[in-house]
Amino acid sequence: MIAEALHTILKELPPRVKLVAVSKFHPAEAVMEAYGAGHRVFGENRPQELKAKAETLPADIEWHFLGHLQTNKLKMVLPYASLVESVDTLHLLEEINRWGAANGKVIPVLLELHIGAEKTKQGFTEEEVLELLFRADSFRFIRFCGLMGMASHTDEEDTIDADFCRIADFFAYLRDLFPELSDFCELSIGMSGDWRIALRHDATIVRIGTAIFGERA
Numbered sequence: 001m002i003a004e005a006l007h008t009i010l011k012e013l014p015p016r017v018k019l020v021a022v023s024k025f026h027p028a029e030a031v032m033e034a035y036g037a038g039h040r041v042f043g044e045n046r047p048q049e050l051k052a053k054a055e056t057l058p059a060d061i062e063w064h065f066l067g068h069l070q071t072n073k074l075k076m077v078l079p080y081a082s083l084v085e086s087v088d089t090l091h092l093l094e095e096i097n098r099w100g101a102a103n104g105k106v107i108p109v110l111l112e113l114h115i116g117a118e119k120t121k122q123g124f125t126e127e128e129v130l131e132l133l134f135r136a137d138s139f140r141f142i143r144f145c146g147l148m149g150m151a152s153h154t155d156e157e158d159t160i161d162a163d164f165c166r167i168a169d170f171f172a173y174l175r176d177l178f179p180e181l182s183d184f185c186e187l188s189i190g191m192s193g194d195w196r197i198a199l200r201h202d203a204t205i206v207r208i209g210t211a212i213f214g215e216r217a
Helices: 002-012 029-038 047-056 070-077 090-103 126-133 157-177 195-199
Strands: 017-021 041-044 061-067 079-087 108-111 142-149 186-187 205-208
Touching: 002 017, 002 029, 029 047, 041 079, 047 061, 047 070, 047 205, 070 090, 070 186, 070 195, 079 090, 090 108, 090 126, 090 142, 108 126, 126 157, 126 186, 157 186, 195 205
Parallel strands: 017 041, 017 205, 041 061, 061 079, 079 108, 108 142, 142 186
Antiparallel strands: none
16 A cells, blocks of 8 residues: 555656655554665654664665754764754754764755744744855855745645745745855655645655555554
8 A cells, every 4th residue: 555655646746856755653664665665765753763763774765854853862863864854943053063073974954944824833034044054154064955844734725835935936046046055956845735736836855654654653
C-alpha cells in the first residue's frame, strides 16, 4: 500500500520536484517498505526519532529534518541530516553555525518563513530573512539552500494559494537580490493536503506523510 501511494504521487510530480516522504511516528518497517519501492528521501520531525532511524536504516537514505529544533538537540540531528528545513530563529542558526565550526561540517539549511495567520507557527518574517541574508557570509558553516514555508491551516484553497504565492514571490525576489548565494535554489512548500497547490507555485520540495504512510501510528 505504501509503495502504491508513493508511486501514485511520484507520477504527478515534475522531475524537478523532490518528494520528502515524511516518516515521523511511523516505524522503521514502513520506511523500509518505501525504501524497497525505490524511495530514498525521508523526513523526520523529532531529533530522537531521526537519530534512531538514521543509525539503523540504510546509509544511502537522505534525511531531512522538518520539526522545531532545540539547540540542545543539535547532536541528534546535524550528524545525520542532509538538509535542516526548519531553521526558524537567529539563535538556532548561530548555534548550528557554531556546531558546524566545532565539527568541521557545513550544514545545509532552509529558512522557515512564517506567513500564515497562526501565531503559534514558528519562523522568520520577510524582513528578518532579508537582514539575515545580507550578512550570510558571516555564517561560514551554513549553506543557505532556500526557504521552507507552510500555508495557513485552512480548507480554503484560495487562502492556501495566496500563502504559497506570497512565499514563492519572496523566494524569487531573494534569488534575484542575492545571486552570490548560488545554492539558494530550494522552495519547500506543500504537504499531504496541499502539495498540488504548491506545484503551481514552483515548489522544488514537497513534504508528504499521511498520503503515503497513512495516519500516524
